[in-house]
Amino acid sequence: MIDALTMAAFAIALTVVAGYPAVATLRRLKIGKEISEWGPETHHVKAGTPTMGGVIIVAAIAVVTIAANLIERWSIGLPLLTMGCLTLLGFADDLGSLQGRDQHALTKRVKFVAFLAIGLGAAWGLYEYLELESINIPYHGREELGWLYIPIAVGVIVLTAGGVAVSDGLDGLVAGTGAIAYGAYGLIALTQDQTYLGAFCFTVAGVLAGFLWHNSYPARVFMGDT
Numbered sequence: 215m216i217d218a219l220t221m222a223a224f225a226i227a228l229t230v231v232a233g234y235p236a237v238a239t240l241r242r243l244k245i246g247k248e249i250s251e252w253g254p255e256t257h258h259v260k261a262g263t264p265t266m267g268g269v270i271i272v273a274a275i276a277v278v279t280i281a282a283n284l285i286e287r288w289s290i291g292l293p294l295l296t297m298g299c300l301t302l303l304g305f306a307d308d309l310g311s312l313q314g315r316d317q318h319a320l321t322k323r324v325k326f327v328a329f330l331a332i333g334l335g336a337a338w339g340l341y342e343y344l345e346l347e348s349i350n351i352p353y354h355g356r357e358e359l360g361w362l363y364i365p366i367a368v369g370v371i372v373l374t375a376g377g378v379a380v381s382d383g384l385d386g387l388v389a390g391t392g393a394i395a396y397g398a399y400g401l402i403a404l405t406q407d408q409t410y411l412g413a414f415c416f417t418v419a420g421v422l423a424g425f426l427w428h429n430s431y432p433a434r435v436f437m438g439d440t
Contacts, residue, residue, distance in 0.1 A: 215404055218413040221282055222420035229274045229424025237428055237435045240264035245312060263433060266308050267425065268440030271389075272301045274421045279414060287410040289344055294414075296336040300375050303328050304439035311439075325379075329372045337367035350406075385433035386426050393422035 241264050276294065284290055303325065310319035320328075340346045340363070347363040348356050359366065381388040400415030428434050 215412075217282075218400060218404065218409070218416040221278055221413050222416040222423075224282075225274060225278050225417045225420030226424040228278065229270065229421045230427045232274060233270055233425065233428040233435070236270045237264055237267070240266060240435060263436055265312070265436045265438035266305065266440045267429065267435040267437045268301055268304060270428075270435075271421050271425055271437065272297060272440075274424070275418055278417045278421070283410060283413050283417065290410050290414050292336065292339045292344065293411075296332060296371070299332045299335075300329075301440055303332070304379065307439040326372075329375055330368065333368040333371035333375070334364075336371055337364045340367055379439055382437045382439070385431040386429050388437055389422045389425045389429050393419045393426070396422065 245264050245266050275297065279290060279294055284294070303320075307320045307325065341361075347360055348358045349363075349366070350356050378388055378392065381391065396415045396419040400412045400419060403409075403412035403415055425437070429437065
């Protein structure tokens with residue numbers, strides 16, 4: 215528990231400090247978000263606000279995890295790799311929706327197929343290499359699923375990633391809800407003695423909390439699809 219909280223505190227500090235030069239760089243490169251004309255008029259003032267802040271988040275998570283929670287804990291490489299793949303997908307999508315540039319964001323069909331491919335890869339890793347094939351149901355207990363674990367895991371990953379993708383837009387929304395969710399899952403992991411996973415969740419929660427320093431209203435940077 216102490217290690218997880220320490221990593222969370224370090225993650226918060228790292229993200230807050232690193233966020234200043236990162237946001238300045240995004241602004242200098244004019245990495246601004248194009249605001250949809252179909253959105254509320256009050257959102258139009260957000261046009262040009264730096265986006266792709268997800269790069270800051272994933273970079274901070276990777277630094278803390280690789281430094282303190284990966285060596286001899288190789289199973290943590292799976293969620294880190296999955297997050298990295300989804301980040302690259304969002305990065306490609308963000309590039310196609312920047313202000314003042316040709317709009318060629320990824321289509322919903324392409325993103326859905328990519329979500330499925332990444333989800334399938336992650337689910338196969340959980341099932342084949344980490345030998346997970348059961349779930350714990352509250353007030354019921356452990357339920358063995360066998361190969362059915364794979365499609366269920368794919369569904370969870372795809373729906374969760376899609377939910378995060380559509381949540382970004384209001385200042386601090388996805389970072390705030392994400393920090394709460396990862397904090398809750400961190401506590402669950404620690405109560406199940408999954409210390410490495412708990413530390414990873416607290417790291418992500420800490421990074422998201424640190425990102426809120428720059429993302430809370432009025433946001434100086436958006437997470438974007440990245």
